[in-house]
Amino acid sequence: MDSSSVFANIVRAPEDAILGVTVAYNKDSSPDKLNLGVGAYRTEEGKPLVLKVVRRAEQMLVNDNSRVKEYLPIVGLADFNKLSAKLIFGADSPAIQENRVTTVQCLSGTGSLRVGAEFLARHYHQLTIYIPNPTWGNHTKIFGLAGLSVKAFRYYDPATRGLDFQGLLEDLGAAPSGSIVLLHACAHNPTGVDPTIEQWEQIRQLMRSKGLLPFFDSAYQGFASGNLDADAGSVRMFVADGGECLAAQSYAKNMGLYGERVGALSIVCKTADVASRVESQLKLVIRPMYSNPPIHGASIVATILKDRDMYNEWTVELKAMAVRIISMRQQLFDSLSARGTPGDWSHIIKQIGMFTFTGLNTKQVAFMTKEYHIYMTSDGRISMAGLSSRTVPHLTEAIHAAVTRVD
Amino acid sequence: MWKCFSTRTSRCFSTSASNKALKWWDHVAPAPKDPITSVTEAFLADTSPTKINLGVGAYRDDEGKPVVLQCVKEAEAKIAGCDFLESVSSAVSSKLVEESVKLVYGKNSDIIKEGRFAGVQALSGTGACRLFAEFQRRFYPESQIYMTDPTWSNHHNIWRDALVPERTFHYYHPDSKGLDFSALLDDVKNAPDGSFFLLHPCAHNPTGVDPTEEQWREISYLFKVKNHFPFFDMAYQGFASGDLDRDARSIQIFVEDGNVIGCAQSFAKNMGLYGHRVGCLNVLCNDAKQAVAIKSQLQQIARAMYSSPPIHGILLVSGILSDPNMKALWVKEVKAMANRIQSLRTTLRKSLEQLSSPLNWEHITNQVGMFCFSGLTPEQVDLLLREFHIYMTLDGRMSMAGVTTGNVNYLANAIHEVTKFG
Numbered sequence: 001m002d003s004s005s006v007f008a009n010i011v012r013a014p015e016d017a018i019l020g021v022t023v024a025y026n027k028d029s030s031p032d033k034l035n036l037g038v039g040a041y042r043t044e045e046g047k048p049l050v051l052k053v054v055r056r057a058e059q060m061l062v063n064d065n066s067r068v069k070e071y072l073p074i075v076g077l078a079d080f081n082k083l084s085a086k087l088i089f090g091a092d093s094p095a096i097q098e099n100r101v102t103t104v105q106c107l108s109g110t111g112s113l114r115v116g117a118e119f120l121a122r123h124y125h126q127l128t129i130y131i132p133n134p135t136w137g138n139h140t141k142i143f144g145l146a147g148l149s150v151k152a153f154r155y156y157d158p159a160t161r162g163l164d165f166q167g168l169l170e171d172l173g174a175a176p177s178g179s180i181v182l183l184h185a186c187a188h189n190p191t192g193v194d195p196t197i198e199q200w201e202q203i204r205q206l207m208r209s210k211g212l213l214p215f216f217d218s219a220y221q222g223f224a225s226g227n228l229d230a231d232a233g234s235v236r237m238f239v240a241d242g243g244e245c246l247a248a249q250s251y252a253k254n255m256g257l258y259g260e261r262v263g264a265l266s267i268v269c270k271t272a273d274v275a276s277r278v279e280s281q282l283k284l285v286i287r288p289m290y291s292n293p294p295i296h297g298a299s300i301v302a303t304i305l306k307d308r309d310m311y312n313e314w315t316v317e318l319k320a321m322a323v324r325i326i327s328m329r330q331q332l333f334d335s336l337s338a339r340g341t342p343g344d345w346s347h348i349i350k351q352i353g354m355f356t357f358t359g360l361n362t363k364q365v366a367f368m369t370k371e372y373h374i375y376m377t378s379d380g381r382i383s384m385a386g387l388s389s390r391t392v393p394h395l396t397e398a399i400h401a402a403v404t405r406v407d
Numbered sequence: 408m409w410k411c412f413s414t415r416t417s418r419c420f421s422t423s424a425s426n427k428a429l430k431w432w433d434h435v436a437p438a439p440k441d442p443i444t445s446v447t448e449a450f451l452a453d454t455s456p457t458k459i460n461l462g463v464g465a466y467r468d469d470e471g472k473p474v475v476l477q478c479v480k481e482a483e484a485k486i487a488g489c490d491f492l493e494s495v496s497s498a499v500s501s502k503l504v505e506e507s508v509k510l511v512y513g514k515n516s517d518i519i520k521e522g523r524f525a526g527v528q529a530l531s532g533t534g535a536c537r538l539f540a541e542f543q544r545r546f547y548p549e550s551q552i553y554m555t556d557p558t559w560s561n562h563h564n565i566w567r568d569a570l571v572p573e574r575t576f577h578y579y580h581p582d583s584k585g586l587d588f589s590a591l592l593d594d595v596k597n598a599p600d601g602s603f604f605l606l607h608p609c610a611h612n613p614t615g616v617d618p619t620e621e622q623w624r625e626i627s628y629l630f631k632v633k634n635h636f637p638f639f640d641m642a643y644q645g646f647a648s649g650d651l652d653r654d655a656r657s658i659q660i661f662v663e664d665g666n667v668i669g670c671a672q673s674f675a676k677n678m679g680l681y682g683h684r685v686g687c688l689n690v691l692c693n694d695a696k697q698a699v700a701i702k703s704q705l706q707q708i709a710r711a712m713y714s715s716p717p718i719h720g721i722l723l724v725s726g727i728l729s730d731p732n733m734k735a736l737w738v739k740e741v742k743a744m745a746n747r748i749q750s751l752r753t754t755l756r757k758s759l760e761q762l763s764s765p766l767n768w769e770h771i772t773n774q775v776g777m778f779c780f781s782g783l784t785p786e787q788v789d790l791l792l793r794e795f796h797i798y799m800t801l802d803g804r805m806s807m808a809g810v811t812t813g814n815v816n817y818l819a820n821a822i823h824e825v826t827k828f829g
Contacts, residue, residue, distance in 0.1 A: 005667050005693045006601070006636055010546060013703040016710055062487045068473040070465060071681045074444060107530075107713035114712050123435050141711040259718030280438035287441055288564035289537055289712065290530035295682030296719035 017137050018377055025375040033373040034391050036382040039189065039354045040258060041321055044388045049321070051256050053313040057303040061296075072292045074283045076105020076264075080298040083305040084264040088185075088218060088232050088249055095239050099272035102279040104265050104286070105293045108258075109219045109250030110138060112265035116215060116246045117146035118285045119267075119278070126178035129215065130171070132156070134379065136189045139182065139217075148180070156191045161347035161359055163193050169206060177211045185218035185247070186231040187353020190381035194224070194352050200234050204241065214238050214245040222254040224352045226322035228315065244268050251301050253354065254318055260297025321385075325354060328387045332356075335396040341403055354385050364402035372398035442560050442800055450798045458796035459814050461805040464612065464643075464777045465681055466744055469811045474744075476679045478737040482726040486719075503528050503721045506728035507687035510644060511655055511670050512662065518691065525701035526689040527709065528716050531681075532642045532673030533561060535688035539638060539669055540569035541708045542690075542701075543603060552638075553594075553604045555579070557802065559612045562605060562640070576604070579614045584770035584782055586616050595629050603636045608670075609654040610643035610776020613804035617647060617775055623657045627664045637661055642673040647775045649745035651677075651738060667691045674724050676777065677741050683720030744808075748777065751810045758819035766826055779805045787825045795821040 015023065021037030043049050061067060075081065081103040085096055095101050106112040121127060129148045131139050132155035143150050153175070154167030172181060183203075188194055195203060207214060216235050222228045238245050244267075251262040265282070269275040286292070304310045333348045348356050360368070360380035368374045374395060376382045387395065440448075446462030459471075468474050504526035505519070512518045529535035543550060552566045555578035566573050576598070577590035595604070611617055618626060630637055639658050645651045661668055674685040688705065692698040709715065727733045756771040771779050783791070783803035791797040797818065799805045810818060 005691070005697060007546060007690065007701055008693060008697065010697070010700050010704060012700040013707045015703075016707070058487055062483055067475075069475055069479070069680055069682045070473050071444075071463070071675075073448075074441065107717070110711075111713040138710065138714075145708075145711045259715070261713060261715065261717040274435070277435045277437045280440075281435055283441065284438045284564075285568075287444075287533075287561060288568040289533070290684060291533040291561065292444075292682070292684070294530075294684040294717040294720065297717060 021375050021377055024369075028373055028375075030373040032394060034375065034386065034394060036374060036376045036384075036386040036395075039253065039383045039385065041253060041256060041325075041354075041385040042388070044324065044390075046386075046388055046391070049256055051314065051317045053304055053310050053317060054256060054300055056313075057300045057310065060303060061299055067299075069295065072105070072295050072298070074104075074286050074292050075279065076293045077295070077298040077302055079306060080105055080302040081264060083302055084249055085266050087228065087305065088221065088235055088247055088266065089239055089268070090229070090232070090236055093236070093239060095268050100269050100275050102267050102269065102275040102282065104279065104282050105298050106248075106263050106265050106286075107261040107290075107293060108252050108263040109217060109248050110142065110263075111261065111293075112248035112250070112263045113139070113142050113215075113217060114146055115282060115285050115289070116248060116265045116267070117143050117148055118289075119282055120180060120215075120246075121147035122285070123281060124180070124213070126176065126180065126213070128176065129180040129182055130175055130212075131182045132168075132184065132188070134190055135182065135184070136217075137377075143182075151175075153181070155188075156193060156357065158359065161193075161344075161357065162350065163195060163199065165195070165199055169202065172203070172206055172212065173210070175210065175212060178213065180213045180215050181207060182215050182217060183234065185216045185221065185235050186224040186233075187220035187355075189219065189353070190355050190377070190379060191357040192351025192353050192355050193357070195234075197233065200237055204238055207238075208241060208243055216245060216247040218247055219250040220253055220353050221249070222315070222318040223322050223325070223354060226319040226326075228254075228318070239268055244270060251297070255301060255304070255314070257297050257300065260300070261294060262297035262301055325384045328384045328389075328392070329356070331389060331392045332384075332387065332395065335392050336399065339396050339400050341396070341400045343403060354383055356382050356384055358382055358399070360399070360402060361407075364406045367406045368398045368402050371401065374398050446798050446800055449792075453796055453798075455796040457814075457817060459798065459809060459818060461797065461799040461807075461809040461818075464676065464806050464808065466676060466679060466777070466808045467811070469747065469813070471809070471811050471814070474679055476737065476740045478727050478733045478740060479679060479723060481733060481736075482723045485726060486722045499718070499721060499725060500528050500715075502729060503685075503725040504687055504689070506725055507672055507674075508689050509728075510651060511641070511658055511672065511689065513652070513655075513659065518662070522695035522698055523692050524689045525692055525698040525705060526687060527702060527705045528721055529671070529686045529688045529709075530684040530713070530716050531675050531686040532640060532671050533565065533686075534684065534716070535671030535673070535686045536562065536565050536640055537569060537712075538688050538705055538708055539671060539690070540566045540571055542705055543638075544569050544571050545704070545708070547603070550603050553598060553602055555605070555607065555611070557613055558605065558607075559640075559642075560800075566605075574598075578611075579616055579780065581782070584614075584616070584780065585773065586618055586622065588618070588622055592625065592629060595626065595633065595635065598633065598635065601634045601636070603638060604630070606637050606639050606657075608639045608641045608644075608657040609647035610778075612642065612776070613778050613800070613802060614780040615770075615774025615776050615778045616780070618657070620656060620660070623660050624664075627657075627661045627666060630661065630666050631664050635666075637666055637668050639668060639670040641670060643676055643776045644672070645677040645738075645741035646745050646748070646777055649742040649749070651741060662691070674720070677744075678724060678727070678737065680720055680723065683723065684717060685720035685724050748807045748810075751812070751815060752779065752807055754812070754815050755807075755810060755819055758816060759823060762819060762823045764823050764826065777806055777808050779807050781805050781822070783822070783826070790825045791821055794824070797821055
């Protein structure tokens with residue numbers, strides 16, 4: 001071949017920080033290796049889990065000879081959209097009953113966030129989004145590439161390993177009126193630190209008084225407390241005051257549908273007419289991106305959500321996952337206490353959801369990877385879902401060594 | 408608990424919130440409907456028993472029903488209840504890309520052996536085109552894209568949203584209803600050296616007009632001289648001639664001439680996997696090392712858009728393509744679909760000629776693939792809809808896949824009715 005590529009000058013892009021952890025883990029040949037990187041649920045045996053109710057739903061779909069593989073509408077599967085809105089906003093939500101909500105099926109949380117951000121970049125008047133510091137690594141890229149300017153507001157307090165509530169109120173209070181604010185609906189990623197109900201109420205009042213537009217990222221509904229309604233409390237609080245908001249939902253974790261890319265973007269509007277116009281504009285964002293969303297995962301979700309028995313079965317399996325994670329938190333905390341590891345480790349049981357922000361620094365993390373073959377993101381975030389009773393002792397040893405030998 | 412809050416707070420805040428909110432979205436106009444998907448929407452709403460949908464390019468059997476291919480059913484039974492719901496493992500995604508790229512370059516191609524391509528799975532053809540458009544913009548921010556006149560309507564949207572300006576080049580000749588070859592060559596010659604072009608390697612959408620192999624050679628030669636970058640959107644491989652290898656011939660001619668190319672592939676039509684959004688994007692590179700660099704950039708673009716494509720469709724396609732028996736079955740099924748469309752083209756043309764239509768309908772059988780660019784005017788298209796409940800896009804593009812032995816006479820009569828006075 002004699003012709004040089006027009007892309008010859010392209011350099012290799014840096015690895016995605018989170019997915020890169022799994023890549024490194026896979027390369028490691030140590031029998032003791034432990035992957036606490038990406039937030040994917042694992043059983044006590046360290047295996048990925050396909051929910052029983054999901055298998056049932058999938059079998060039903062396969063056995064149904066009348067099913068075809070035609071294109072979904074641009075906005076996705078209608079049943080799925082309605083059921084998703086009910087799931088996050090509550091079946092009795094006035095916003096739904098008044099037809100003020102437009103819901104479009106998207107590719108999991110990432111896709112929902114991107115479509116929402118593109119819509120805002122085109123039609124909203126304040127093109128700045130405030131994101132909590134820290135937040136999921138992909139948020140900045142998603143919003144930036146969609147054309148929004150990204151700023152941070154104080155969120156995590158390393159001293160308490162809890163919420164910097166004063167800082168949060170100050171920063172949001174100083175934000176220009178109308179700015180967009182990204183809120184993690186529950187189980188904040190990466191810190192696991194959530195506002196209390198009272199704090200949420202204060203945040204809501206502040207935001208509404210300044211006309212700040214809430215954009216919820218709900219990736220863990222059901223995983224935080226084990227209860228789907230409780231985990232949607234923050235979102236419902238904002239909707240209940242009659243105001244507007246956006247909400248991105250993901251079924252990756254709570255239905256274990258990671259690879260199927262199932263999610264939804266909802267925009268709660270003031271009136272049904274506005275919601276309808278907004279929906280038509282969302283279609284213009286989606287069509288040139290991928291035309292229409294994938295059918296398989298959404299069909300599984302709709303099958304489960306619309307059948308009362310299957311829905312109940314799902315809540316039971318979901319609660320079991322949440323309970324296992326909560327028990328891992330307790331076990332790790334107890335183990336570190338028993339080991340006498342220096343420091344206050346109570347944040348492990350105070351933080352919520354899949355992740356613990358350990359407070360370990362990058363040097364300590366690198367040490368744990370090198371000496372103990374434990375993989376986590378360099379910010380010290382560990383996925384509790386990757387732990388088991390069997391591996392807690394190994395992690396305890398590693399943390400103990402890191403804290404006592406590395407600063 | 409939440410209900411208490413709502414009573415208390417909505418009294419306090421609804422006024423100010425509603426005033427601010429009304430201003431926020433007032434200017435959002437209702438968006439224009441998509442010219443293609445809106446046809447299906449209207450068709451679905453129509454209750455007439457004689458309605459025919461010739462809108463979207465989705466295959467139908469002779470009963471007018473959507474088809475799930477036998478090879479797909481077998482593949483699906485195999486993977487039902489599989490453990491693979493995690494995000495796409497690299498083994499599975501590499502398999503899909505490898506097998507897809509074989510369809511483009513030929514299974515024994517050196518390009519594949521030497522790893523001289525950057526390939527990623529994509530959300531069907533649209534997703535593959537969009538990834539490339541974003542990539543093009545990122546690394547050639549001043550570049551434009553040349554598109555055939557006409558082209559698939561969504562192509563304009565894709566490159567526009569990727570912020571790449573477009574230009575058109577001559578392609579379809581409305582008088583001959585064939586290729587405007589000399590004007591095409593002129594446009595290619597006159598474009599600045601090193602321009603990006605979007606080409607349809609086979610079964611051009613919407614016209615069904617493809618260059619001959621000789622014409623492709625001339626175009627390719629000119630591209631090499633001008634150092635243009637050809638990007639192929641291959642959405643209908645197998646539907647033009649019924650033979651998958653033959654339909655990729657144009658791409659191979661360009662590659663043999665030493666052109667460096669990019670290619671979007673879709674499995675929506677030829678595997679009937681429309682709703683699963685399975686496709687592939689590949690960019691030819693100098694060597695395997697550069698391929699790694701380009702692939703990493705493409706993955707980064709995808710990561711901020713949707714992370715990774717849905718695994719179900721990927722498992723189906725890689726399962727079918729990597730099993731020799733299933734692949735052989737697939738090849739047969741593609742040929743059968745192409746044959747059915749070709750035979751209905753012949754029937755439709757004959758019927759119109761038998762009705763003594765004053766117009767020339769040769770283009771129905773000259774054009775290839777799923778579509779016939781009928782030459783009907785928007786007024787005639789509208790009449791067909793209102794009087795006969797026959798649906799197609801306003802440009803007169805008919806999806807021949809929607810024609811059956813059961814409705815072809817009705818269709819011929821209807822077309823004759825609206826065109827018999829010239």
